[in-house]
Amino acid sequence: MIDVPAEGQVTVEFTVNGVHHSVETSPRMLLADLLRDRLGLTGINLGCEHGYCGACTILVNGESVRSCLMLAASADGAEITTVEGLSRNGELNPLQQSFQEAHGLQCGFCTPGMLLTATELLEGTEGPLEEDQIREAISGNICRCTGYVFIVDAIRRASERRDA
Amino acid sequence: MTITNEPRLVGARVVRVEDPRFLTGKGRYIANHVLPGMRHARFVRSPFAHARITGIDLSGLPEGVAAFTGQDWAEYSIEGTSRYEGFQAAPMPILAVDKVRFVGEPVVMVVADDPYTAEDAAETVLVDYEPLPAVTSVEQALREDAPLIHEDWTSNLFVPRAYQSPGYESEKAAGPLSVQGRFINGRHSGVPLENRAVLAEVRDDEIVVRTATQIPHLVKTAIANAMKVPENTVRVISPDVGGGFGVKAQAYPEEVACALASRALGVPVKWLEDRREHFLASHHARDHVHDASLHFTEEGRITALTATVHTDMGAYSVFPWTATMDTGMAMGILPGPYKFTGYKVEGYPTCTNKVPFGAYRGVARPAACFTIERLVDWMARDRGIDRLEARRMNLVQPEDFPWNSAGGLVYDGGSLVESIDVMKEWIDYDGLVARQAEQRKQGRLVGLGMAIFTEQSAHATEEFSKRGVPIVFGYETATLRLDSTGHLTIAASIHSHGQGLETTLAQFAGEVLGLPLDRVKVVFGDTNQVAYGSGTFASRSAVLAGGAARLAAVDIRRKLEKIAAHLLEASEEDLIFTEEGVSVKGSPQSNVTMAELCRITYQRPDLLPEGVTPTLEASRTYDAPPGQGTFTNALHVGTVEVDPGTGQVTLDNYWVVEDCGVMINPLIVEGQIHGGVAQGIGTAMFEEMIYDEDGQLLTTTFMDYLLPTAKDVPYIGTKHLETPSPSTEGGLKGMGEGGAIAPGAVVAGAVEDALSELGRVWVSQIPLTPERVLRYIHEAKENG
Numbered sequence: 001m002i003d004v005p006a007e008g009q010v011t012v013e014f015t016v017n018g019v020h021h022s023v024e025t026s027p028r029m030l031l032a033d034l035l036r037d038r039l040g041l042t043g044i045n046l047g048c049e050h051g052y053c054g055a056c057t058i059l060v061n062g063e064s065v066r067s068c069l070m071l072a073a074s075a076d077g078a079e080i081t082t083v084e085g086l087s088r089n090g091e092l093n094p095l096q097q098s099f100q101e102a103h104g105l106q107c108g109f110c111t112p113g114m115l116l117t118a119t120e121l122l123e124g125t126e127g128p129l130e131e132d133q134i135r136e137a138i139s140g141n142i143c144r145c146t147g148y149v150f151i152v153d154a155i156r157r158a159s160e161r162r163d164a
Numbered sequence: 165m166t167i168t169n170e171p172r173l174v175g176a177r178v179v180r181v182e183d184p185r186f187l188t189g190k191g192r193y194i195a196n197h198v199l200p201g202m203r204h205a206r207f208v209r210s211p212f213a214h215a216r217i218t219g220i221d222l223s224g225l226p227e228g229v230a231a232f233t234g235q236d237w238a239e240y241s242i243e244g245t246s247r248y249e250g251f252q253a254a255p256m257p258i259l260a261v262d263k264v265r266f267v268g269e270p271v272v273m274v275v276a277d278d279p280y281t282a283e284d285a286a287e288t289v290l291v292d293y294e295p296l297p298a299v300t301s302v303e304q305a306l307r308e309d310a311p312l313i314h315e316d317w318t319s320n321l322f323v324p325r326a327y328q329s330p331g332y333e334s335e336k337a338a339g340p341l342s343v344q345g346r347f348i349n350g351r352h353s354g355v356p357l358e359n360r361a362v363l364a365e366v367r368d369d370e371i372v373v374r375t376a377t378q379i380p381h382l383v384k385t386a387i388a389n390a391m392k393v394p395e396n397t398v399r400v401i402s403p404d405v406g407g408g409f410g411v412k413a414q415a416y417p418e419e420v421a422c423a424l425a426s427r428a429l430g431v432p433v434k435w436l437e438d439r440r441e442h443f444l445a446s447h448h449a450r451d452h453v454h455d456a457s458l459h460f461t462e463e464g465r466i467t468a469l470t471a472t473v474h475t476d477m478g479a480y481s482v483f484p485w486t487a488t489m490d491t492g493m494a495m496g497i498l499p500g501p502y503k504f505t506g507y508k509v510e511g512y513p514t515c516t517n518k519v520p521f522g523a524y525r526g527v528a529r530p531a532a533c534f535t536i537e538r539l540v541d542w543m544a545r546d547r548g549i550d551r552l553e554a555r556r557m558n559l560v561q562p563e564d565f566p567w568n569s570a571g572g573l574v575y576d577g578g579s580l581v582e583s584i585d586v587m588k589e590w591i592d593y594d595g596l597v598a599r600q601a602e603q604r605k606q607g608r609l610v611g612l613g614m615a616i617f618t619e620q621s622a623h624a625t626e627e628f629s630k631r632g633v634p635i636v637f638g639y640e641t642a643t644l645r646l647d648s649t650g651h652l653t654i655a656a657s658i659h660s661h662g663q664g665l666e667t668t669l670a671q672f673a674g675e676v677l678g679l680p681l682d683r684v685k686v687v688f689g690d691t692n693q694v695a696y697g698s699g700t701f702a703s704r705s706a707v708l709a710g711g712a713a714r715l716a717a718v719d720i721r722r723k724l725e726k727i728a729a730h731l732l733e734a735s736e737e738d739l740i741f742t743e744e745g746v747s748v749k750g751s752p753q754s755n756v757t758m759a760e761l762c763r764i765t766y767q768r769p770d771l772l773p774e775g776v777t778p779t780l781e782a783s784r785t786y787d788a789p790p791g792q793g794t795f796t797n798a799l800h801v802g803t804v805e806v807d808p809g810t811g812q813v814t815l816d817n818y819w820v821v822e823d824c825g826v827m828i829n830p831l832i833v834e835g836q837i838h839g840g841v842a843q844g845i846g847t848a849m850f851e852e853m854i855y856d857e858d859g860q861l862l863t864t865t866f867m868d869y870l871l872p873t874a875k876d877v878p879y880i881g882t883k884h885l886e887t888p889s890p891s892t893e894g895g896l897k898g899m900g901e902g903g904a905i906a907p908g909a910v911v912a913g914a915v916e917d918a919l920s921e922l923g924r925v926w927v928s929q930i931p932l933t934p935e936r937v938l939r940y941i942h943e944a945k946e947n948g
Contacts, residue, residue: 036196043188043191044189045195045357046195047439049438053357083187084188086188096184100179100180103831103832105186105187106407106839107357107358107662108185108662109191109358109407111186111187111191112189134874135875139874142866142873144356145407145835146838146842147838147841147842147843148838148873148874148877149877149879149880150834151874152874152879
């Protein structure tokens with residue numbers, strides 16, 4: 001656990017994956033580190049810590065956010081979803097199932113961020129998605145393993161599945 | 165071993181068994197490991213490429229923060245020494261002692277209670293340097309008056325290499341025509357999305373180092389050697405790794421430093437590399453300059469190749485590959501899949517003040533493929549022959565296998581010529597070429613490029629022995645245990661970090677016992693749990709560990725056959741293994757479930773036949789004899805459009821016809837190809853580590869060093885041919901690297917084709933950034 005010795009602790013209250021939390025932390029604590037180290041949400045992977053690679057993407061009030069660039073204190077009052085909040089009762093949700101079926105992951109490091117970006121895309125659209133739409137939406141999430149082909153397939157599959 | 169059960173698992177397009185933990189955020193990456201009392205490290209790194217350390221001031225460190233300097237650990241180092249005669253060796257220090265040799269070299273290590281404090285503390289460390297002239301190019305390094313990077317050397321050359329095939333002179337003379345050029349591949353690297361990460365814990369007599377590595381046992385050996393302790397006091401655990409690509413296939417000073425710091429402080433020490441450090445200190449790759457000439461006849465028949473290979477190996481020779489790996493690999497494979505026999509080559513692995521040079525997917529072959537394929541394109545243009553036909557007529561033909569290549573390798577088979585036929589029909593090649601020619605006449609800069617190659621894979625004892633590396637990576641081992649509940653555990657000496665080996669090893673070995681995938685578990689990455697082996701690199705894990713696992717599964721099956729035959733009162737030959745268990749051919753009512761058979765074997769030794777011991781364990785070590793590698797082949801074709809105003813290249817289509825022998829799982833094969841091609845597109849268009857003349861690395865963020873995004877990589881089409889390997893278990897060939905080999909040559913050929921209407925141009929340098937493409941456009945217009 002990171003215990004930051006800084007003066008002037010702040011209290012942050014937010015809801016993460018449906019559970020309310022109140023956490024005392026230092027004002028300089030990054031949201032990603034707080035969620036990982038204090039709440040144990042280690043599905044958030046840090047790939048660059050300068051907001052580029054997208055591995056640490058989470059949803060804050062329904063919108064995708066780079067948790068490596070956001071201070072924990074600024075998440076006060078927010079509703080947060082991380083990859084841990086996608087599956088329920090140990091069952092993969094339809095998007096996660098689509099990733100497995102389409103082989104949309106290899107090393108798995110970009111996967112949580114990719115899933116949350118795709119979740120935002122699916123929630124903001126209707127009907128089966130086109131390849132271009134999907135590529136545009138995930139262009140801020142780097143995957144070094146898959147060449148994106150099967151990730152695109154997986155998200156398209158999920159978009160078809162939701163209307164079935 | 166001819167054991168086939170129905171349903172067959174080998175060849176099945178099954179989904180990966182390892183996926184759910186990654187999809188639910190439960191990946192076991194090092195960053196997620198927490199130990200009681202754990203402290204956090206940060207390295208102070210050299211800001212100079214070449215300088216003497218004249219003083220280190222630690223007086224500003226906050227209370228409670230520990231620090232170590234090179235003097236503390238001067239007796240320890242990592243040695244990457246080649247067995248080649250005349251090799252100039254230099255130990256890689258754990259922390260720089262007296263002198264720094266590249267920007268980013270670790271100088272001081274600080275350890276604090278949390279990473280934020282460690283980073284602040286590192287800022288307080290003051291190091292005095294006396295800068296020395298930096299050596300920042302191969303050309304400069306090899307000058308007579310160049311400053312020596314390692315003072316006791318006679319030059320900045322690790323070791324010169326040369327090879328000439330018998331009959332080179334006469335074959336060269338038989339090809340009176342030639343094309344030649346200087347072929348440049350930019351310095352870049354695998355850049356996995358997970359940075360390096362280490363968590364070391366020294367407790368009692370055991371040094372446990374958790375590290376994100378592809379080669380746990382080799383890192384264990386390196387740590388034991390560096391710390392001068394017996395190997396059985398070191399345990400390396402490499403759990404889930406967020407991509408490796410060769411970057412994590414070297415032993416690094418930080419791994420040893422964390423172990424030393426933990427030993428000194430008596431607490432676990434964790435270090436998570438940040439992205440800037442990754443650029444500044446994780447090993448680079450690919451930096452090749454080839455001067456090469458292709459000799460051929462008027463008909464376009466290649467007779468000989470003359471080449472010089474320069475590689476910029478950075479400041480130290482790496483463990484375990486040494487600084488000779490890339491040069492040697494390029495020298496061996498430069499003749500490509502072609503039949504000519506005249507070959508002369510020289511190689512110069514050179515020391516510079518840059519980050520050391522290590523492995524990256526494809527090792528040297530992307531550069532070699534680039535050189536030979538560009539030359540063949542130029543020959544075809546010179547002779548007025550279609551580029552695919554120029555290749556077809558010069559390829560090793562089906563009747564030629566096994567072929568002793570001009571580079572001294574034995575090509576054991578493949579489908580090179582067939583791949584051309586398949587590709588032509590699949591993409592309507594002739595129609596596509598004609599359409600593009602028409603579009604170019606209308607002013608659009610569209611073009612098509614291609615590259616064909618054969619790739620040495622799963623090379624083992626014979627090949628690595630030849631390379632003079634300190635450790636011959638000959639073999640892998642799998643230990644199988646079928647337990648009393650009828651579940652199989654495969655403990656394999658390789659590593660899986662995206663390749664899907666938890667699934668494919670289970671398929672390949674589980675099939676032998678008729679076990680469904682949900683009853684097979686693959687274990688890897690912990691040196692206390694798996695037998696000694698090299699790890700995962702060089703497109704070899706499925707072949708070597710798969711072969712070992714399958715052979716061990718056959719051993720277990722033989723024993724089960726004896727026991728089942730005894731219990732069912734049948735003959736061993738009449739037994740059928742299925743998901744339901746073992747039954748007797750012709751009398752299905754006579755059967756026993758696998759769980760029951762296993763339970764009896766462990767718990768009722770009194771029921772076993774005479775002479776059969778209880779337990780179901782087998783271990784096999786496999787080196788895929790004859791160990792010189794089994795050769796895959798592939799043909800890649802791509803089309804581009806170039807923006808004449810900005811020089812921006814858009815890759816519109818990409819097709820791969822490949823042959824990796826028998827496929828265990830086509831879904832995983834395709835995923836590997838896609839990923840390799842995407843990295844190759846990075847090689848071709850985006851990725852480059854740029855140093856200034858003082859040896860400062862200018863590309864240290866993802867804003868300066870561009871990775872291909874989903875908008876840059878097109879849909880990648882794949883078609884499979886399946887020529888079984890004549891030598892390996894099950895006919896497998898390795899295929900992890902192949903995709904990354906050809907894209908540089910494909911994109912360069914396509915851009916050159918796209919500019920052909922403007923004028924003649926020789927595209928010979930990648931990555932093809934917009935700036936470089938604009939220069940080529942200008943050159944084409946000048947040449948007319």
